[in-house]
Structure formats: structure tokens, C-alpha cells
Amino acid sequence: QLQLQESGPGLVKTSETLSLTCTVSGGSISSSSYYWGWLRQTPGKGLEWIGSVYYSGSPYYNPSLRSRVTFLVDTSKNQFSLKLSSVTAADTAVYYCARHVGGSGGYFDLWGRGTLVTVSS
């Protein structure tokens, strides 16, 4: 059974870079059938898609966050990661990684448990 697990600091200072890693277990991240996505959830803005990436690269980002987001994939560790720069309090959220079926227009069929990231000075 494939599982995803987010990891990273739970507290990030304002203006710094938020870094999270998603470790995939029980299956290979190098499957040609899937993208791998990041999403976040806040009480105010609800669910927000941050972007998705293929195992070989080729990320695509939410245009609203594109200037601050970078995805990396490490197939040797079966991991993919998110970096969000210049964070503010508005980036405080529960961050999820998920398997993305079908790319744009697709759906998220497996999710990690989520990790709360608080941005504070």
C-alpha cells in the first residue's frame, strides 16, 4: 500500500524559506503514471493546489505562487520536496503532499497526513 509522509520544520520565520519533503513508501515515485503534488489548507482560504511535478522533473505551479515555489525530485530516496520562499503569515497552513493522477485536470488519489507549518517572526 503506497503511503506518503510529509516532513519538515513546523515553524518558519517571516521572509525565510519554507522547506518540506514528502517521502513515498510502498511504491516507486518513478512511475510513469503519476505526478506528485503539493497542496495546503487554511481555515480562511480552504484547499489550495500549490503545484505538481513528474518524477523526471517538469513541474507546473499554481500561477499565484509560481514566483516563490520550487519543486525538487530525488528518485534515489523516493522523495519530492517543496521550497516556498519569502513566506509571510499568510503561508501558515497545513501542507499536504499527494499523488496526482492525470496531471492537469486530474485528481489526487492518495494523500499524506499533512503537516502544520506556522510562519511567525
Next chain:
Amino acid sequence: QSVLTQPPSVSAAPGQKVTISCSGSSSNIENNYLSWYQQLPGTAPKLLIYENNKRPSGIPDRFSGSKSGTSATLGITGLQTGDEADYYCGTWDSSLSAGVFGGGTKLTVL
């Protein structure tokens, strides 16, 4: 504020049927597949319906999805107390070039 519009809450008695609506536009719902997610308290969202009306393995047929034009509906029959959760619709918006979601609907089983 969300691109897709859902009612904030719905409620019904155990054993009854409930529907949750999701409204959008031609740039999202009308021309792209829609999915539905169930989020139980304190947990991650879980895929309930994909490609408008398909259920993943393990999802009971009490859950159904439909789509017409710029709107979609999630139906739940034979309500159980364990169905109390937040439900979200999601799709791709071709104009925004982004995945988008509804604001979520809280289901209460009275």
C-alpha cells in the same frame, strides 16, 4: 473566495439522502473532470469521486457524483453518523491554469 462554490453546510437524519452542490464556470467544471473529497475531522482529504462519477475501490455505492454544465452534485444515501465530515469538490481551471477547489461543505448527520 473559492473559485468553486459550495454551500457551507448541509444536514440530514441517519438513513436519509443528502446532496451537496458545486458550482463553477465554463473554464472549470463544464470542460474538465470533477472530483470530490471527504475530510473527516483531524484527517487528510480522501478521494471519494473522480472523473465526475467514478468511485475509487473501497468507496461504497452510497456515494455518487454527477455533473451538468457548470455544476456538479455529490449524493450520499443511507446516511451514517460516520459520514459527518467536510466535503470538497475540485477540478482544473483552464483560464487560471491551476487546480481549484470549492470552499467545502460541512455535513451534519442529525
